Amino acid sequence: xxxxxxxxxxxxxxxxxxxxxxxxxxxxxxxxxxxxxxxxxxxxxxxxxxxxxxxxxxxxxxxxxxxxxxxxxxxxxxxxxxxxxxxxxxxxxxxxxxxxxxxxxxxxxxxxxxxxxxxxxxxxxxxxxxxxxxxxxxxxxxxxxxxxxxxxxxxxxxxxxxxxxxxxxxxxxxxxxxxxxxxxxxxxxxxxxxxxxxxxxxxxxxxxxxxxxxxxxxxxxxxxxxxxxxxxxxxxxxxxxxxxxxxxxxxxxxxxxxxxxxxxxxxxxxxxxxxxxxxxxxxxxxxxxxxxxxxxxxxxxxxxxxxxxxxxxxxxxxxxxxxxxxxxxxxxxxxxxxxxxxxxxxxxxxxxxxxxxxxxxxxxxxxxxxxxxxxxxxxxxxxxxxxxxxxxxxxxxxxxxxxxxxxxxxxxxxxxxxxxxxxxxxxxxxxxxxxxxxxxxxxxxxxxxxxxxxxxxxxxxxxxxxxxxxxxxxxxxxxxxxxxxxxx
Numbered sequence: 009x010x011x012x013x014x015x016x017x018x019x020x021x022x023x024x025x026x027x028x029x030x031x032x033x034x035x036x037x038x039x040x041x042x043x044x045x046x047x048x049x050x051x052x053x054x055x056x057x058x059x060x061x062x063x064x065x066x067x068x069x070x071x072x073x074x075x076x077x078x079x080x081x082x083x084x085x086x087x088x089x090x091x092x093x094x095x096x097x098x099x100x101x102x103x104x105x106x107x108x109x110x111x112x113x114x115x116x117x118x119x120x121x122x123x124x125x126x127x128x129x130x131x132x133x134x135x136x137x138x139x140x141x142x143x144x145x146x147x148x149x150x151x152x153x154x155x156x157x158x159x160x161x162x163x164x165x166x167x168x169x170x171x172x173x174x175x176x177x178x179x180x181x182x183x184x185x186x187x188x189x190x191x192x193x194x195x196x197x198x199x200x201x202x203x204x205x206x207x208x209x210x211x212x213x214x215x216x217x218x219x220x221x222x223x224x225x226x227x228x229x230x231x232x233x234x235x236x237x238x239x240x241x242x243x244x245x246x247x248x249x250x251x252x253x254x255x256x257x258x259x260x261x262x263x264x265x266x267x268x269x270x271x272x273x274x275x276x277x278x279x280x281x282x283x284x285x286x287x288x289x290x291x292x293x294x295x296x297x298x299x300x301x302x303x304x305x306x307x308x309x310x311x312x313x314x315x316x317x318x319x320x321x322x323x324x325x326x327x328x329x330x331x332x333x334x335x336x337x338x339x340x341x342x343x344x345x346x347x348x349x350x351x352x353x354x355x356x357x358x359x360x361x362x363x364x365x366x367x368x369x370x371x372x373x374x375x376x377x378x379x380x381x382x383x384x385x386x387x388x389x390x391x392x393x394x395x396x397x398x399x400x401x402x403x404x405x406x407x408x409x410x411x412x413x414x415x416x417x418x419x420x421x422x423x424x425x426x427x428x429x430x431x432x433x434x435x436x437x438x439x440x441x442x443x444x445x446x447x448x449x450x451x452x453x454x455x456x457x458x459x460x461x462x463x464x465x466x467x468x469x470x471x472x473x474x475x476x477x478x479x480x481x482x483x484x485x486x487x488x489x490x491x492x493x494x495x496x
Contacts, residue, residue: 009045009065013038016067021248022228023346023355025092026209028067033074033083040070044208048248053103055140055171058210058246061101066208071187076201078193081122083186084203090182093342093356094130095211096229097240098176099138100185102151106169107189107203116160116194119203121170121187123151128183133176140165140172156192179231212240217256218335218361221300223351225339226250230356233283234290234340235259238358250353258360264336271367272296272329279318280338288312288357290319291347293337296326296366299401302337302350309344329368330400336362371400372442374408374470374486383492384466387458390419392468392489394450398442409437410452410488411469417462418493419454426450456493466491 009018016028032038043065050062074084091098107119125135125148137146143166145154151174165171176183189203212229216222229238241253258264260281270276272294280290291309293302308321321338339347341357377393384390398404413434428436442448454466468488 009043011041011043011067013041018065022353024228027090029088031086036074036084037072038069039072042068044068056101057139057173058244061208061210063246064208069205072202074201076191082189084189085187088184094179094181094231096179097212098180099210100174101208102170103206104169105205108163108168109199111198115196115198117198118168118192120153120168120190124186125149126184126186129181131178133178133183136175136177138173138175142166210246213242214238214358215241215251215253216359216361217253224250224252225351225359227354227357227359231285232288232340232357234358234360235281264362269365269367272326273368274325276323279320282316282319284312284316286314289344291339292321293350295334296329298330298334330371331366331368334364334366336364371404373397373399376489378489378491383494384456386456386495390454392452395447397447398444401444403441403443405441407439409435409471411435414467418466419456422453422455424452464493
């Protein structure tokens with residue numbers, strides 16, 4: 009933030025540029041134009057919401073020389089705050105704005121602050137009281153002292169000095185406040201007129217909510233949104249770094265494949281609901297390989313025309329797509345530069361993350377073998393070998409169940425290793441989790457019957473790849489083995 013007597017300007021971490029143009033009343037001069045640096049370690053302030061609004065830069069001006077009307081109001085300055093992008097419901101933080109003086113003869117003068125909202129664009133905005141303002145009352149258009157006079161008290165927030173947070177309602181490109189001073193003269197004039205004006209501004213923020221491994225994305229809420237509107241996140245705190253949420257309610261979730269499956273092996277197309285008033289860009293990432301990161305190769309973009317209600321995003325097929333739970337990230341902003349990466353700040357728009365299910369190559373692979381191979385003789389030992397491997401990049405839970413009804417009519421149990429998690433007379437079930445690259449093996453040992461054979465075959469039926477995939481495709485190789493049993 010750079011601050012002079014005529015103008016202040018600075019960029020927020022998201023990239024929104026704020027400019028403050030100062031028009032001084034007749035006789036007013038700026039004796040000091042200070043820049044209030046961002047202070048991430050600033051303590052909580054009960055008058056400011058977000059409580060750490062001091063973490064953002066601001067301005068501190070010393071106004072001098074304005075014409076004083078004893079025990080009346082005086083015009084001091086008019087400040088116009090402008091933003092490089094429209095922002096929704098900016099918050100004006102006022103701290104230590106006012107002045108008091110006393111001379112050697114005991115004469116005292118106070119300058120209580122008054123703020124009047126005198127204009128804005130694109131529409132006439134209004135104030136909403138968010139926090140603080142002890143000793144003051146907040147109306148739609150003005151913030152003024154609630155009471156004056158009475159016994160003199162030590163100047164502090166609520167006594168002379170204005171401290172609090174007011175929201176400027178609406179989608180705002182500019183707003184203008186008139187700064188006025190209400191003189192309270194105790195006995196006689198006590199010196200030259202002066203008053204401090206201390207102001208900061210913060211914006212609504214929309215954050216991502218995918219797991220930490222995907223990185224955080226944050227947008228300053230503007231007049232672009234995915235779905236009908238953006239929901240403001242982190243309303244009570246500000247940060248210089250993009251932040252994610254533990255959970256979020258996404259407005260457009262009902263339109264997107266959050267609960268259904270996306271076939272990642274072939275071309276993927278989705279229609280995304282948007283709300284725009286000017287040209288914009290939509291970008292999307294799908295974690296096709298389920299490695300917990302969004303890659304450049306997993307990105308799709310589309311230009312958004314003004315007034316669009318839906319935009320189609322298209323991805324080419326991904327041969328590396330792995331079936332299972334994954335994530336999609338959507339980002340909408342004014343420019344493609346803001347969306348060059350799946351993470352970081354954007355000065356406009358919205359970010360939405362959605363859990364999705366991918367169809368693709370199964371991460372869990374199951375294979376079966378038997379000893380002896382080919383056929384078993386009546387009365388001899390038979391060992392069935394099964395292995396399940398995780399070929400993906402994330403840990404995968406599995407549940408494997410084997411149906412032995414068509415085994416036990418021709419053979420008897422000898423040994424099972426490892427011990428199953430649960431069992432019935434005809435089924436064995438194992439449950440667990442496999443880390444990437446891990447394999448787990450199972451051995452089922454039987455002795456075939458010498459007589460009273462059933463259908464003369466040992467036929468196992470497994471629950472496929474660990475996700476129950478064999479329910480509708482029992483003849484797949486991953487679903488079991490058929491071993492003939494022959495008389496000697």
